[in-house]
Amino acid sequence: GAGVSQSPSNKVTEKGKDVELRCDPISGHTALYWYRQRLGQGLEFLIYFQGNSAPDKSGLPSDRFSAERTGESVSTLTIQRTQQEDSAVYLCASSLIAGESYEQYFGPGTRLTVT
Amino acid sequence: GIQVEQSPPDLILQEGANSTLRCNFSDSVNNLQWFHQNPWGQLINLFYIPSGTKQNGRLSATTVATERYSLLYISSSQTTDSGVYFCAVELGQAGTALIFGKGTTLSVSS
Structure with a gap:
C-alpha cells in the first residue's frame, strides 16, 4: 500500500x-508526527496528533511554527516569517495506534532552504 | 530529559564483515525502533523492538529493557548497508514522540 507522502519535496524560500x-499519512493511521532534521544531525520532535488533536506541542521551536490536521488525515506544518535557522529537512511520520504496536513510518521529507 | 546514546559514531567495514551497533538509553522506555537512513535521506524501518530479540535476514536486534540498551547486529555487510543507523525510543504513554540518538554512520566498501 501507499506509504507516507510529503509535499513539496524541496522548497526554497526567502527569509x-x-x-x-x-x-x-498512511490511510487509517490515527497518529501523525512531525520531526525536523538539521544537516548531519539526528531527528528532533516537533509535534504529534492523535486524530485531529495535538496533545503534545512541546517540540515546536517558536510561535512561528504551527500545525493542524483535518479529517484525521492530511496535516500541514506552517512556518511564518522564516529564518535561516529554519533550514532543515522536515519529516512526517504516522502510526496505527492499535494493540501493542506503535511503530512509526516516515515519509521522504521536505527539504526547506531559507535564503 | 532522557539521553539516547549510540556507539560507535562512525564505522568503516569491508564488504562481508560483521558489526554490532549499540544504543544506550537513560530511562525506562515503552518502545524502541531502529532505522536505516539511506543516502537519499529516506528512513527505513528495521525493527520495532521494545524488548527481546528479532531477526530479519542479515540483520538482528536485541533489546534488554531492564538494562537500558539495545544492540543491532549486521552480518555479512554489503555496500548497500551504508548509511546512518538511528535508534529511537518512546517515553511516557505509548504512541507519542520518538527521541532519536545521533546515529551511527556506516560505510561499507567493496
Whole structure:
C-alpha cells in the first residue's frame, strides 16, 4: 500500500516569507508526527496528533511554527516569517495506534532552504 | 530529559564483515525502533523492538529493557548497508514522540 507522502519535496524560500509543508499519512493511521532534521544531525520532535488533536506541542521551536490536521488525515506544518535557522529537512511520520504496536513510518521529507 | 546514546559514531567495514551497533538509553522506555537512513535521506524501518530479540535476514536486534540498551547486529555487510543507523525510543504513554540518538554512520566498501 501507499506509504507516507510529503509535499513539496524541496522548497526554497526567502527569509521572512511563510511556508506550508504538507503530509499525507498512511490511510487509517490515527497518529501523525512531525520531526525536523538539521544537516548531519539526528531527528528532533516537533509535534504529534492523535486524530485531529495535538496533545503534545512541546517540540515546536517558536510561535512561528504551527500545525493542524483535518479529517484525521492530511496535516500541514506552517512556518511564518522564516529564518535561516529554519533550514532543515522536515519529516512526517504516522502510526496505527492499535494493540501493542506503535511503530512509526516516515515519509521522504521536505527539504526547506531559507535564503 | 532522557539521553539516547549510540556507539560507535562512525564505522568503516569491508564488504562481508560483521558489526554490532549499540544504543544506550537513560530511562525506562515503552518502545524502541531502529532505522536505516539511506543516502537519499529516506528512513527505513528495521525493527520495532521494545524488548527481546528479532531477526530479519542479515540483520538482528536485541533489546534488554531492564538494562537500558539495545544492540543491532549486521552480518555479512554489503555496500548497500551504508548509511546512518538511528535508534529511537518512546517515553511516557505509548504512541507519542520518538527521541532519536545521533546515529551511527556506516560505510561499507567493496
